[in-house]
Amino acid sequence: MDKTPIIEVKDISKRFGNTQALKKVSMRVHSGEVMGLIGENGSGKSTLGSIISGNLKADEGSMLLHGEKYAPQNSFVASENGVAMIVQEQGTIETITVGANIFAGREGKFVKGGILNRRQLNIEALSLLEKIGVHDIRPEELTNNLSFEDRKLVEVARAFHREPDLFIVDETTTALPQKGREILYSLIKKIKEMGKAVIFITHDIDELIMVCDKVTILKDGSYVTELQKSEMDPSLIKSLMVGREISDEYYRSDSDYDDSKEYSPALIAKNLSTDRLKNVSLEIRNGEILGLVGLSDCGMHELGKALIGYYKDLKGSVAKANGVKITNTNVAIKEKIAYVSKDRDSESLLLSASIKNNINLPYLDSLSKFGFYITQSSENKHASFWSKKLDVKCSHISQPVLELSGGNKQKVVLAKWLGNESEIFILDCPTRGIDVGVKESIYHMLVDLKNQGKAILMISEELAEIIGMSDRILTMKDGELTHEFLRDPDLEESDIIKYMI
Amino acid sequence: MKTNILRKESILSGIKRVILTLLLPILLYLVLVLTSFEKFGKFDSFIMTINQSMVNLAIGWSMMFGISVNLFDFSVGSRLVLAGLIGVHFSQKFGLLGLILGCVVSSVLLGSITGLVFSILKVPSIITGFAVLLIFESLGVILSKNMVNAISSEHLVLAKGFNIYILIVLLFIFVYIMYNHTKFGFQIKAIGGNERVATSMGINTAKLKFLTYVLGGFLVGFATILYVSNAGTIQPKDGLGSMSIAFTPIMGVMLGMLIKSCNSVVGVFVGSWSITIIGSVMVAFGWESRLQNVIVGIFLIIVMGFQLNRDKLFKPITTKKNIQTNN
Amino acid sequence: MKKLISIILIIMMILGAVACNSTKSNESKEEVKETEKKTDSDTDGEEVKETEKKTDSDTDGEEVERKPFKIGFSVWGTSDSHGRYVSQAASWVEELGGEVIVDVAQGFTIDAQVASIENLIQSGADIVSFCAYSGEAVIPKISELAEKNEVYFVMWDTTVSDPAIQEMVDSNPYFVGTTNEGQFEAGYETVEYLAEQGATDFVIIKYAIGVAICDERVDGASKAIDDLGLNLTYVIEVPEDTKKAVEDTLVNYPEVNAVVAVGGTAMYVTPSIQAIESVGRKGEVLTSGFDFSDTMGAELEAGDLSLVLGGHVVTTHFANLMALSAYWGDPINPDKEQLMIPYLTVTSPEDIDNFNKYVVGDVPPYTPEEMLDSISSDKTFDDFQKIAMEYSIEDVISRRGE
Incomplete structure (x- = not known):
């Protein structure tokens, strides 16, 4: 193909804090092509899509659109240049009508003498919806009244209004039911026939193979390879996506499931259902690390x-072995259940508060004298003991957590729960965004806790970590537990992936 | 044929909508009639409640645009007082025209200054509002020291007889068009719905928020004319005293925006009118008139509580329905 | 960033407050200048008289040393005419060799008033002069402050009704006394006058809750209504929208034919007049107010307003004189009695013109000699009281010899 590609991405790099999201990634998409972009979570595929669509700015590298230099300031500029993206999370304004959403920011088109012609706007919105094959959404309807799927379609209509030259679809299909998916597929086909291009970001390999002409595979922010339609094979793609080596010394030294031990149950969950979870039952046992693995949106974080009673509308039951039902997070803390959120900064820490205050927070009741009076010295004692024990690198325990590195922040979180004498640990991605050294110490600590007979649930997106650390592994897909593995030296990542994707 | 593309409202549902919209004030007025048919059965008394709501309505409309984009600005009262003092001063020199221009021009200026402070400092609108309020109140006090605050009665005509309706109808047309049929109104509503998404759709949020202050100022100018003409006086207020001017109109706006059966512009009228009638009910019952704010506050909590929890209230019914359909 | 914003905000607030204060002091300075100018341009003959008098008083009481003074004057505001006038009257004593600093308290609360007094003491005031408008409860706190800082204090427009507070201030050597108008009597007179004009069914508008002055006026009015066998139909308390409140009242009680605002003529009477007109009762409902307003001339002329009581601007003047006599070691009111101040009753536009010309005009109604004479050592409190009670527009005119 000698034609100028619609978009050419050259050596794009992007960092988020400590994480290198993209490392010198290059890609070309030609007219009439549907390019798939696939990779594990954190492989940088969505980041790349966001950079092309102007939602993010690259740190390094350049882009050419129709052979001309292209560096959009924001998504609006991108869409003016004919690049539109539909993202996974919501992008419509609920309080205004469908028509107003479709033409938001472009209302000027319908203004005559200062007055906006509402009718004209709605008529055009309607014809646009019809054009993309949506027949049951009315433009004068309040967007709030639509289902999530229909709102997604409104976004598609909005993106399609300009008939973009490059259409980026980021994991949107997961939000759509079959009907919506078909609309989207036929739309992609239409765009392709019109000689335009599509970048299709997904983790669904079957869908990818069906829709795309080519696929670019990313891993850990790096370009792996590009496959032609004829080369696309599910197992090949899978192994290219996740094929990474495990460095052994990192994790536990023992490699077998110890079935000689009696594992007594610590926390029992029965038939849990929410809008994301489907009838999940599991048991966390004392002296055992239970690994839970799946794709990011499989429901494992939920x-x-x-398990800590976060959801009010949870169906099913969570109970400690002693029979106490975990109905809300307060009960969970009282029952010595520790929870470390994946979103550390906003859910596990009070960022502007000191290390001391963070560590002491769940333990305040035990620190207080006569049930209410807390002395400075008891506060300091408790906090400094635990921060030393976990080797939190800080100038002083009254330093704000904000100023710590990711790894040290995580240590504070763990110190908080260890200090609270927790018995059950629910750790959601405990090593996320943490450098190797701290990672290792966290793994060591987990083994210590296990040996002390504590119960641990480790939720992770990193297969290597799960295989390296867990006694038992549960896989999750689409809100359901799909398989249980026991610790085994021969366990391969590819064995587990089968149950995840 | 083309008209059929869009859904048309049937006459029946139109009537239903009008009834739903006016239900609240009509019910409230019925309470008045029940206390004394002799006094409130008269058409004049009915019209009086509408007249009484006009000033608050005008202030309410001026605040509606700001509230739509989540700007709560309690400086409105202080701007109204200052613009009123300036307007009264000009009326002594240039007559009625002086009053109108004095109020409107100074109010647009004051609104723009507030908007500018908001845009530059990027602090929440409530804080901006308080900061400028303190300054404007002081300015009002200083200004009134060296001038006579009297407005001669011939310049009060705008709030008398039919004039007030003409003014209100003109304001209504203006506000209605601005809110519903201009690019400005569309984008305002988009920002109010979801600022982040609106920005990503290419809407210039900062500029529009500033314009909201300017437009608000313009409308406060007219509200000021009505305020001055209605009471026949304008007194400087200090020690945050001007804030209370904004309270009743804000309640009217909040109530109005809760009324889903009509456009918000009409809603603000219905809201302001309803709150006015509540005040009259107080007096009719022989209660302390200053209890009015308490009652209106309670009333608002009930209405908002109902609105926000409507889903929960009706949940048992809908789940039952679901079960039935499942069967 | 947050810090920066908060600093900016604080600066803005301070600027706002300073803007207020600076203009206040400017104003008093301007007044000083004006009065100075006036005395300069006064006829030579008067100056001669002044020196004569001075030598007189020097021989009379040799032990009285008239040291320079600084009076701290605290007021609720200077935007209303009463606040403006009393502040003006307070500075009349400046001609006796001193300075009057005016502080406007930010709000009608006890805290605001105490803070204002503290400001004044810190600015070096020898005497603080104020009205306990935030309620009697403010007095003990200020009494303590005054005693601690050895500053004399005098209260105008104030009556102490609580015996405990009375006892406390009486034992304070720095307490000078109080001045007040007969609020009860004024309320009574208002109703009497309106009854003469044919009023029978009254509405009273209260401008404050739990404030003694306001309550006394209402009590007086109520007593008169009772004594004369009339009806008190409704009491409106501190309305936000006066016009609406009066309209509602007139519709509910069509028999009402008099609206009495016991304070704030401009704030309450003017909207009441609009309300009376809007319900079509113009000319049928009488109105009356307390405290002078800018519009009352036109309203009296049009017959919308029947009478206004006010113009009691000397309340602060006599309070200051009383305090000065104590400060100079020769108290005119050693028993700390209450000095009664008469109200001026205004029923016609001419009354107002005269008031503006002779009382709050460019020249103070009392000359320095008259001031000194009224507190000279040969005068008793009764003499002083008599001089105060003589205050009327006619009195000023006759002393001017016009």
Whole structure:
């Protein structure tokens, strides 16, 4: 193909804090092509899509659109240049009508003498919806009244209004039911026939193979390879996506499931259901590390929260072995259940508060004298003991947590729960965004806790970590537990992936 | 044929909508009639409640645009007082025209200044509002020291007889068009719905928020004319005293925006009118008139509580329905 | 960033407050200048008289040393005409060799008033002069402050009714006394006058809750209504929208034919007049107010307003004189009795013109000699009281010899 590609991405790099999201990634998409973009979570595929669509700015590298230099300031500029993206999370304004959403920011088109012609706007919105094959959404309807799927379609209509040259679809299909998916597929086909291009970001390999002409595979922010339609094979793609080596010394030294031990149950969950979880039952046992693995949106993070009583509308039951039902997070803390959120900064820490205050927070009741009076010295004693024990690198325990590195922040979180004498640990991605050294110490600590007979649930997106650390592994897909593995030296990542994707 | 593309409202549902919209004030007025048919059965008394709501309505409309984009600005009262003092001063020199221009021009200026402070400092609108309020109140006090605050009665005509309706109808047309049929109104509503998404759709949020202050100022100018003409006086207020001017109109706006059966512009009228009638009910019952704010506050909590929890209230019914359909 | 914002905000607030204060002091300075100018341009003959008098008083009481003074004057505001006038009257004594600093308290609360007094003491005031408008409860706190800082204090427009507070201030060597108008009597007179004009069914508008002055006026009015066998139909308390409140009242009680605002003529009477007109009762409902307003001339002329009581601007003047006599070691009111101040009753536009010309005009109604004479050592409290009670527009005119 000698034609100028519609978009050419050259050596794009992007960092988020400590994480290198993209490392010198290059890609070309030609007219009439549907390019798939696939990779594990954190592989940088969505980041790349966001950079092309102007939602993010690259740190390094350049882009050419129709052979001309292209560096959009924001998504609006991108869409003016004919690049539109539909993202996974919601992008419509609920309080205004469908028509107003479709033409938001472009109302000027319908203004004559200062007055906006509402009728004209609605008529055009309607014809646009019809054009993309949506027949049951009315433009004068309040967007709030639509289902999530229909709102997604409104976004598609909005993106399609300009008939973009490059259409980026980021994991949107997961939000759509079959009907919506078909609309989207036929739309992609239409765009392709019109000689335009599509970048299709997904983790669904079957869908990818069906829709795409080519696929670019990313891993850990790096370009792996590009496959032609004829080369696309599910197992090949899978192994290219996740094929990474495990460095052994990192994790536990023992490699077999110890079935000689009696594992007494610590926390029992029965038939948990929310809008994301489907009838999940599991048991966390004392002296055992239970690994839970799946794709990011499979519901495992929600399951972690469900176990501490976070959801009010949870169906099913969570109970400690002593019979106490975990109905809300307060009960969970009282029952010595520790929870470390994946979103550390906003859910596990008070960022502007000191290390001391963070560590002492769940333990305040035990620190107080006569049930209410807390002395400075008891506060300091408790906090400094635990921060030393976990080797939190800080100038002083009254330093704000804000100023710590990711790894040290995580240590504070763990110190908080260890200090609270927790018995059950629910750790959601405990090593996320943490450098190797701290990672290792966290793994060591987990083994210590296990040996002390504590019960641990480790939720992770990193297969290597799960295989390296867990006694038992549960896989999750679409809100359901799909398989249970026991610790085994021969266990391969590919064995587990089968149950995840 | 083309008209059929869009859904048309049937006459029946139109009537239903009008009834739903006016239900609240009509019910409230019925309470008045029940206390004394002799006094409130008269058409004049009915019209009086509408007249009484006009000033608050005008202030309410001026605040509606700001509230739509989540700007709560309690400086409105202080701007109204200052613009009123300036307007009264000009009326002594240039007559009625002086009053109108004095109020409107100074109010647009004051609104723009507030908007500018908001845009530059990027602090929440409530804080901006308080900061400028303190300054404007002081300015009002200083200004009134060296001038006579009297407005001669011939310049009060705008709030008398039919004039007030003409003014209100003109304001209504203006506000209605601005809110519903301009790019400005569309984008305002988009920002109010979800600022982040609106920005990503290419809407210039900062500029529009500033314009909201300017437009608000313009409308406060007219509200000021009505305020001055209605009471026949304008007194400077200090020690945050001007804030209370904004309270009743804000309640009217909040109530109005809760009324889903009509456009918000009409809603603000219905809201302001309803709150006015509540005040009259107080007097009719022989209660302390200053209890009015308490009652209106309670009333608002009930209405908002109902609105926000409507889903929960009706949940048992809907789940039952679901079960039935499942069977 | 947050810090920066908060600093900016604080600066803005301070600026706002300073803007207020600076203009206040400017104003008093301007007044000083004006009065100075006036005395300069006064006829030579008067100056001669002044020196004569001075030598007189020097021989009379040799032990009285008239040291320079600084009076701290605290007021609720200077935007209303009463606040404006009393602040003006307070500065009349400046001609006796001193300075009057005016502080406007930010709000009608006890805290605001105490803070204002503290400001004044810190600015070096020898005497603080104020009205306990935030309620009697403010007095003990200020009494303590005054005693601690050895500053004399005098209260105008104030009556102490609580015996405990009375006892406390009486034992304070720095307490000078109080001045007040007969609030009860004024309320009574208002009703009497309106009854003469044919009023029978009254509405009273209260401008404050739990404030003694306001309550006394209402009590007086109520007593008169009772004594004369009339009806008190409704009491409106501190309305936000006066016009609406009066309209509602007139519709509910069509028999009402008099609206009495016991304070704030401009704030309450003017909207009441609009309300009376809007319900079509113009000319049928009488109105009356307390405290002078800018519009009352036109309203009296049009017959919308029947009478206004006010113009009691000397309340602060006599309080200051009383305090000065104590400060100079020769108290005119050693028993700390209450000095009664008469109200001026205004029923016609001419009354107002005269008031503006002779009382709050460019020249103070009392000359320095008259001031000194009224507190000279040969005068008793009764003499002083008599001089105060003589205050009327006619009195000023006759002393001017016009």
